[in-house]
Amino acid sequence: MFISHNFINNFNMNIGLKDAWKHSFHIGAAVCRDMLKEEEYDLLIKKHFSTLTVENGMKFGCIHPEENRYSWGECDYIADYARNSNMPMRGHVMVWHNQNPKWLFVDNNETVSKNKLYKRLEDHILSVSNRYGDVVYSWDVLNEAIDIEKGDEKGFRLSDWYKICGKDVFAFAFKKMREICPNAKLYYNDYNNESGEKMDVSLRFLSEMLDAGVPIDGVGIQAHWYYNFPDEKIIRNAIEKYSALGLEIEFTEVDISLYEWSEGREASQFFKLKPEDRIKEQANRYMDLFCAASSYSAVKNITTWGIADNYTWLDNFPVSNRKNWPLMFDENYKEKPVVQALIEEGLKRGRK
Ligand code: GLA
Numbered sequence: 001m002f003i004s005h006n007f008i009n010n011f012n013m014n015i016g017l018k019d020a021w022k023h024s025f026h027i028g029a030a031v032c033r034d035m036l037k038e039e040e041y042d043l044l045i046k047k048h049f050s051t052l053t054v055e056n057g058m059k060f061g062c063i064h065p066e067e068n069r070y071s072w073g074e075c076d077y078i079a080d081y082a083r084n085s086n087m088p089m090r091g092h093v094m095v096w097h098n099q100n101p102k103w104l105f106v107d108n109n110e111t112v113s114k115n116k117l118y119k120r121l122e123d124h125i126l127s128v129s130n131r132y133g134d135v136v137y138s139w140d141v142l143n144e145a146i147d148i149e150k151g152d153e154k155g156f157r158l159s160d161w162y163k164i165c166g167k168d169v170f171a172f173a174f175k176k177m178r179e180i181c182p183n184a185k186l187y188y189n190d191y192n193n194e195s196g197e198k199m200d201v202s203l204r205f206l207s208e209m210l211d212a213g214v215p216i217d218g219v220g221i222q223a224h225w226y227y228n229f230p231d232e233k234i235i236r237n238a239i240e241k242y243s244a245l246g247l248e249i250e251f252t253e254v255d256i257s258l259y260e261w262s263e264g265r266e267a268s269q270f271f272k273l274k275p276e277d278r279i280k281e282q283a284n285r286y287m288d289l290f291c292a293a294s295s296y297s298a299v300k301n302i303t304t305w306g307i308a309d310n311y312t313w314l315d316n317f318p319v320s321n322r323k324n325w326p327l328m329f330d331e332n333y334k335e336k337p338v339v340q341a342l343i344e345e346g347l348k349r350g351r352k
Pocket of ligand 1: 055143191222253313
């Protein structure tokens with residue numbers, strides 16, 4: 001039968017990223033409650049995405065602001081939306097050095113004891129994972145425990161968790177989670193872990209934990225990347241190295257900045273207009289990621305940190321009040337050209 005090109009294009013218009021790539025991995029998005037209340041976001045989520053992550057609301061400080069008080073509103077709303085839309089969630093995050101409540105590391109005006117901190121963590125893990133265990137398929141149990149610049153000689157970040165409990169608290173968190181959610185996938189999540197020294201230290205840490213019997217199923221590569229880094233070769237190498245340890249991989253916080261890390265720090269150097277040449281490079285980076293990821297069955301999810309460029313943390317990081325355009329949809333919720341290119345590529349790979 002003759003099928004015209006127009007027919008194929010029109011047909012593709014109704015297909016979202018999640019369908020085009022379902023042979024390979026989930027496509028996820030980090031969201032907050034307010035986004036789900038906007039019709040434009042609701043439409044994009046339902047069409048293109050198959051999993052959700054709570055951007056901030058599940059972090060310790062947000063969900064457990066006082067010792068005897070949880071604040072469930074934001075996560076309950078998002079979890080109900082996910083349940084009603086049949087979208088499994090990534091749970092983010094149990095143990096992290098950032099966004100913790102003041103009370104957590106303090107007891108009677110002194111640093112909390114190791115035993116008491118373990119107990120607090122256990123209570124927290126129990127409450128949060130029991131409440132959302134039905135909808136969360138994959139948990140970031142531990143986030144960013146490695147700091148190759150300011151960490152100790154083994155590369156461990158000098159977080160309150162680590163200073164008070166030592167590295168055993170990391171194993172404890174994974175083991176507790178396995179007890180409570182035996183069917184969920186348990187992840188170690190970090191940034192800059194796709195290459196260089198940070199990847200080497202991460203690989204060593206993970207293989208030591210696995211050798212010691214700690215139940216870690218996967219590594220989260222956050223992928224806060226740049227319009228000119230990394231390329232497909234680097235991504236493939238990272239996937240091969242981590243999967244050789246028997247780990248799954250999820251790209252958990254993807255966004256692709258139009259600024260290199262160290263450029264554009266002064267207001268006079270900010271882009272006045274959206275730099276279209278870099279948007280094209282950014283499309284290549286997204287394509288490299290999807291193509292590399294789909295070559296390996298170990299990769300289970302690609303999640304972007306946000307959805308459209310009208311709302312991104314990169315407008316204020318690492319420089320505040322500097323507009324950035326790191327996502328696949330523009331500030332008017334419109335697809336950038338990369339979306340149709342990815343849909344076509346995904347469909348093509350699915351037919352093979
Ligand atoms: C880290 C955390 C995320 C989020 C991003 C920036 O990568 O894992 O939860 O805070 O930073 O928004």
